Amino acid sequence: MATIGVGTKDEVRKIVYEFFSEECEVSPDELNDGVNIINDLEGDSLMFLELLEIFKKKYNLNVELKTVGKYIVKHPAVTIGEIIDMTLLIIEHENRLADLE
Amino acid sequence: MRQEKVAAIFPAFGCKYLGNEREIIGEFSDDWTNLSDRAARHVRFDTGELAACRSGDFKDELQSQYAVYLYSCAVSNLVKRSSIRTDYSAGYSMGLYAALYHAESVTFEQGLDLIHTAYQNIKKATVKLKFGIGVISGLVRSDVSALIAGFADLEIININNKFSFLIAGFEENVRKALSGAREQGALNTRYLAFTMPYHSKFMDDAASGFNKYLQSVKIHDPVCPVVSTIDQRLVTSSAEVIKDMTDNIHRNINWLNTMTRLIGAGVGAFIECGPGKSLYKMAKFIDGAFTVYPADALRELIRSDRVLTGVPATTSGI
Numbered sequence: 154m155a156t157i158g159v160g161t162k163d164e165v166r167k168i169v170y171e172f173f174s175e176e177c178e179v180s181p182d183e184l185n186d187g188v189n190i191i192n193d194l195e196g197d198s199l200m201f202l203e204l205l206e207i208f209k210k211k212y213n214l215n216v217e218l219k220t221v222g223k224y225i226v227k228h229p230a231v232t233i234g235e236i237i238d239m240t241l242l243i244i245e246h247e248n249r250l251a252d253l254e
Numbered sequence: 255m256r257q258e259k260v261a262a263i264f265p266a267f268g269c270k271y272l273g274n275e276r277e278i279i280g281e282f283s284d285d286w287t288n289l290s291d292r293a294a295r296h297v298r299f300d301t302g303e304l305a306a307c308r309s310g311d312f313k314d315e316l317q318s319q320y321a322v323y324l325y326s327c328a329v330s331n332l333v334k335r336s337s338i339r340t341d342y343s344a345g346y347s348m349g350l351y352a353a354l355y356h357a358e359s360v361t362f363e364q365g366l367d368l369i370h371t372a373y374q375n376i377k378k379a380t381v382k383l384k385f386g387i388g389v390i391s392g393l394v395r396s397d398v399s400a401l402i403a404g405f406a407d408l409e410i411i412n413i414n415n416k417f418s419f420l421i422a423g424f425e426e427n428v429r430k431a432l433s434g435a436r437e438q439g440a441l442n443t444r445y446l447a448f449t450m451p452y453h454s455k456f457m458d459d460a461a462s463g464f465n466k467y468l469q470s471v472k473i474h475d476p477v478c479p480v481v482s483t484i485d486q487r488l489v490t491s492s493a494e495v496i497k498d499m500t501d502n503i504h505r506n507i508n509w510l511n512t513m514t515r516l517i518g519a520g521v522g523a524f525i526e527c528g529p530g531k532s533l534y535k536m537a538k539f540i541d542g543a544f545t546v547y548p549a550d551a552l553r554e555l556i557r558s559d560r561v562l563t564g565v566p567a568t569t570s571g572i
Contacts, residue, residue, distance in 0.1 A: 198391050198442030202417055203538050218417065219439025222392045226436055 157245050165208070165244070169237050172204055186234030201236065208240055216247045224250050258522030261342040261481075262333060262356050263513075263546075264326045264349035267318040268448065269532035271310035275325055275549050282556065283335070285328035289362060293324055297366045310529055315448065316373050319348055323369060326352035326528035327362055329549065333525055336556045342521060344481040344512055346533060347412065347452060348372075350502050356527065357476035359495050364471065371467050372460075372503060376450050379460035385451040386425035387411070388432045391418045392441025401434050411453040412483075413510045415539035422451035457504035465500040483507040486515040509533075510540060517542035525555070 174181045177194040190196035205221060208214060221243060230239040243250060272278075279286045293299040299320050303312065312318035330352065333340065345353030351365040360368065390398055395410070398419045402408040408423035408431055421431055432443040451457065473495050479488040484501045486508070487494075516524070517540075524546040526533045531548035547555050 197535075199418070199535055199538065202392060202441055206539075217439075218392050218394075218441065219397065222436075222439030222441045225441060226439075 157241050161244065162241065165240050166237055168207065168211075169204065169233060169240065172207070173200070173233060176200055176203075184233060186232060186237070188233050189231050190233065190236065191231060201230075204236070204240070205243070208244065212244050214244065214247050216243055216250065220248050220251045224253065259341040259516075259520045260338060260523045260525065261344060261516050261521045262330065262340040262353070262527050263524050263533050264330075264343070264345040264352040264356070265322060265526065265528040265530060265532050266345075266347035266349045267312075267315070267322040268446065269310060269322065269528070269530040271308060271529040272531065272548075272550055273308045275529045276308075278549055278552055279325070279328050279332065281553065282332050283328075285331045286325070289324050289328050292362060293320060293366060296363045297370055299366075315450070316370070319369050319373065320366065322349070322528055323352050323355075323365055325549075327355050327365070329525075329527040329552070330356040332552065332556070333527060338525065338555070340478060340525065342479050342481055342516055342519070343476070344483065344516065346483065346509055347502075347507060349528065350480075350483070350499065352528065353480055354473075354476070354495060354499075357478050357480050359474050359476045359480070359492065360471075364473075368471070368499065372464050372499075375460040375463040375467075376452065376457060376503065378463070379457060380450045383456075384425040385422065385449060385456065386428040387420060387422045387446045387448045387451060388428045389414075389418065389420050389442075389444045389446060390432065390435045390440050391443070393417070393419070393435060393438060395419065397438060398435070401438060402431050405431060407456075409451075409454050409506060411451065411506050413508045414536045415510050415513075416541075417539050418536065420446075422454045423456075453502070453505060453507050455504065461500050461504035464503055465496070468496045468499060481512055481516060483509060483512045486511050509536065513537060513540045514542070517544050523547065 170181055170184055174184060177196055230236045276286055290301055294301045300317055303317055304321050343353040343357045351368050354360045355362060355365045398410060402421055405427045408421055408427055410419050411422045412420040421428060432445060435443045473492040475491050479490050482489055482498050484505050484507055489495055489498050522544050526546055526548040534546040534548040537546045
């Protein structure tokens with residue numbers, strides 16, 4: 154289980170913001186934690202999948218997509234803030250995400 | 255100047271539009287207007303709905319097919335008039351007809367007739383039963399295969415990439431499978447607004463009827479190889495074109511393998527000729543060193559100094 158420090162939190166936040174800014178072609182200034190990826194940015198699930206792949210490579214994570222999928226069914230993440238929080242949980246728990254309630 | 259092979263790839267109907275395709279094409283030519291007029295003269299094509307529907311969310315499946323074909327042919331014309339030489343052509347699902355137009359195997363009007371006739375045959379074959387198509391994202395192929403194993407009617411009709419699959423069969427079972435996929439951990443599932451199970455075994459009669467029609471159509475050998483999405487062979491003759499168009503109606507397709515085959519043949523640049531950027535998005539989960547240029551990259555592609563120049567393709571090189 155990885156320990157999430159301030160540095161990692163900042164890094165994840167920066168990557169997520171840059172990712173959605175680039176993918177959805179909006180200025181970073183227009184984004185905030187409350188922005189809804191689907192409704193406000195016309196994003197889709199493939200974007201989350203892509204983001205997940207980025208973090209899997211960056212942090213060498215041992216996590217199966219379907220583990221994340223099962224978690225998302227119980228805990229939907231639709232805003233930028235929620236996606237950042239979920240990403241931090243994935244980095245922290247990897248496949249043990251399945252054990253979380 | 256780049257010296258890599260270039261492929262023109264064509265999306266299917268049902269893709270989400272950018273909304274400004276007309277303006278992008280209009281910056282370079284009158285193709286969109288001209289082709290729209292020609293389509294309206296040739297088939298029952300609703301130009302009013304085309305003009306009003308910028309999102310691509312057409313109510314009528316046939317009109318939706320015509321519209322994507324029209325946009326795709328307009329972009330194909332643009333690409334050909336620029337300095338871009340394409341070595342291969344490939345069409346995703348019903349994008350095949352635009353791929354054949356690009357390869358000069360069929361004319362614009364013939365493509366419209368092919369779309370219309372295929373649609374009529376498919377509609378006739380499905381008139382008595384309720385079918386559906388769904389997309390599953392976030393599982394791998396073995397998971398999806400296991401998921402549908404208990405349903406005799408369900409098939410994976412297309413593999414988009416490593417993590418995205420289209421399934422088709424009876425509506426009720428498609429919905430059950432999608433629900434099961436979410437329980438299995440799929441990141442997303444979506445029941446599509448299509449009523450006909452394209453590329454499935456339920457289309458055998460439709461394929462047979464379509465093939466009879468194809469025997470009467472004057473089809474030319476492609477000027478550049480068209481890659482079959484069914485078995486990834488190179489289609490280089492009119493006889494093979496007819497076979498591929500027939501197979502495309504009732505056999506499963508595999509876009510992942512098609513792209514992989516092209517990448518393996520040295521294609522480093524794919525030009526997505528059509529509305530939206532669905533193929534660009536799918537390609538993000540396909541391995542290899544390549545770039546996909548969707549419609550909104552056309553300006554950059556055509557106006558920049560970075561001219562794409564294909565190298566001669568060989569039929570044995572793929």
